[in-house]
Amino acid sequence: MLVPLIIACALFMENLDSSVVATSLPAIARDLAVDPISLKLAFTSYLLSIAVFTPISGWCADRYGTRLVFRSAIVVFIAGSILCGLVGTLEGFVTARIVQGLGGAMMVPVGRLVLLRSVARADYVRALSWLTIPGLLGPVMGPPLGGFITTYFDWRYIFWVNVPIGIVGFILVTLFIQDFRDEHVRRLDRKGFLLSGIGLSGFVFGLAASGIGMLDRMQEAVLVGGGAVFILLYIRHALTTANPLIDLRLLKTISFRTAILGGLTFRVGVGALPFLLPLMLQLGFGLTAFQSGMLTFASAAGAMAMKLSAPPILRRFGFRTVLSANALISAGFIAVCALFTPATPGAVIFALLIVGGFFRSLQFTAFNALGFADVDRDKMSQATSLSSVMQQVSVALGVSVAAFVLDAGRDARGGGELALSDFHTAFVVVSIISALSFMLALALPKDAGAEVSGHRIGPKEPAVKPAE
Template identity: 50%
Template sequence: MSDQIFQAAPTRRAAPSFRFIALIVASAMFMEQLDATVLATALPTMARDFGVSAPAMSIALTSYLLSLAIFIPASGAIADRYGSRTVFRTAIAVFVVGSLLCAQAPTLFFLVVARLLQGLGGAMMIPVGRLVLMRSVARKDMVSAMSWLLIPALVGPILGPPIGGMFVTYLDWRWIFYINVPIGIIGFGLVTMFIEDVKGPRNGRFDLSGFVLSGISLGSLLFGFEMSSREGEGYLAVFLISVGLLFGIAYLRHARKHPSPIMDFSLMRVPTFGASVIAGSLTRISQGATPFLIPLMLQLGFGLSAAAAGQISIATALGSMAMKPLQLKILRRLGFRTSLLIFGVIGTLGYGLCSIFRPDWPLPLIFIILFFCGFFMSFQFTAYNTIAYDEIERDRMSSATSFYTTFQQLMLSLGICVAALALHGSMYVREHATAEMSDFSVAFIVVTLIALLAMVWNARFSSNAGSEISGHRKKSPEDALSGH
């Protein structure tokens, strides 16, 4: 597949550098990542202002998840129809308007409606932003560009809690949403000036039936996975997950007959895409589980305060950022297949070490181990996000980005579900009223074993997979002259 697949149509304007494009897209994603972590810190204060209990405020988080579940699958088809730049900057505008409405919310009901609107913008920003990058950056720059793009996902969890605490303590929780306005305005302007508007082929009418079926399925699954981590919500979680699976089966039957389904499962037959989706999904279960398990273990098992647990938990994010400058050098030397196998085993077993953490361990040692877990895991996620599109044709790029992003979101939520089930299952078998260190050990071992299964699919990548992107095993001069 030629470089042309990843590039927008030629224009009269000089193309900006791939780093600049990645940072433009990342500015929008930064809003979304920061918003999620900041909001969690402010929920108790917001509950007091609205006159409701703190647990009731969880609907402000789940309503956003619902919008993501419904609209992410539709993002690719909408970008093809109206243009990736048009949809991307509209998504930014919708997110900013939703943020303003959240900031002005007089009641919890008003806030929930505003969060649904915010979620609509967020659902379009994530996959369409990635699509903009895929269409604007040359293949040789894809690894570096993807590393820049993923920085917001790492910086957001670090900045979120302290910024949220500062706003709640010294200003007002409404500033959590006002902060999105200047970021969104700058992002909107930069997208307008520097991003080309590329439309994809229209493959018939919009798949409305598939949109409804996938929305109900994914919404029910996300809600079910999220509720499985709460006390007393087990039966509702099982019901929602069952509904999600039933509608998912109905969608699969529908998709086999539709000429252009909203989620195209035939993409899974593309070797690098299919392997990346499956291996990445298994790995993301551990990524979703650890932010749930580690702070809980440090507070319940070690007796640390929430603030102290949070300071240790950021080690994984710091480790992830430390990997970014080394990413391309490693891929150029080892290639995707070998490096994913090596770093996958090391990173996954690193999280397995969490199962033997005990309160008498030195906290600096725990911090260092978590730092290196994030270091090795970061490599995997950048590699998966890049290699997935190696064999995807240009006219299927929008479908692929929405499909991939949907599974990303689903697997992160499933990680929390798996961790919660393993933790509660161990407590039930051992008859523990509260979670003890042995229960956390079981949960970490379960998610580690699941993540290790990704190595089966990592081994299925060909030794030359993504060689144009990574620069590994470049063609010899003789091959170039012969045209092979």
């Protein structure tokens, strides 16, 4: 399990960075002299950059080798982190986050590709669980660390934490990661890259930029509408091209389709949490960034507690039961956040976030493992690209939805500062969206992904008695 632990250095950097930024949003907004809701662009620009460049990560890995691409991605990510600590405007911050996203687009999917090519299919759940444990240390350490630095020093210093971590990861990749290459590299689908890149960029950025005054209504409509048109053009292109950039024909496999579409719906709701919680605790409750971080890291702590529990749970109940029931449970714990008030004891908030993090992490692990259960090894590169793109797009949409609900609530009151009721409404809305994923899970066969989960349907066969 050395390979998963090394690859997890990349996840650690990425998750640490995301959680640190979330905790520091109010301070960053004050320093850049912008509305806190405007910083949804800091989330979505990063996620959008990952979504746009992830589709070519598999091709780059096949063409140039996984080791070279992985190391280069770490360098780009570190460069973006340094830029984040130096900029002084919202536009500069968004640009730096795009550079980080470019590094993340190559780093995490290629790392997962190395993992899936290194282990047997029956070991996917165990390997993915171990892979995410160090990666989850980022969200655990990020909120308290980011809150402490932001409260007692300056938020800019938080981005420098990635530098030593990235150096260690670069060295470990050089020494221990096998350099996988494809002997028969397919041609890069340049037309598909342009169509998907323009489509995703226009659609998601248009949604993220809406309502913050950066663009007028006509420009927002052109971006969203034009992006949607290019996405539709890509879908037609992908279904009529022999080797498309993102092979949508993989969605014909029911296990993969459920993991992608169900995961999309679930993550739209869950992806809003890192944006909503720190803002509510600091703007609505009046807590410092450090106090906020000491509460919000509970979700990641609960997620870590689940990782070793995932394999036996999936083996006992199977993917269909776990994904359908747990979608409703997880959504319920998101909705509970709408009941939090400044009078709610911190211990109660902490406990509920831990339990909610446990169930959300179980859902993520199950979706990830199910998605690759029936995918042929020669399609792994395409499958990991499509999976990663949809994950980033869904989280970006979640942030946009949450910001839209907050802004709508404020506008309904005639403007002014965000109110606690605005956050409560947003939590209810995103929890409903997450809950909808249970319907897709119910359509799975009872034995879906049984080779990966180890779940078996029906009574066990009686043991054969030895001959007397």
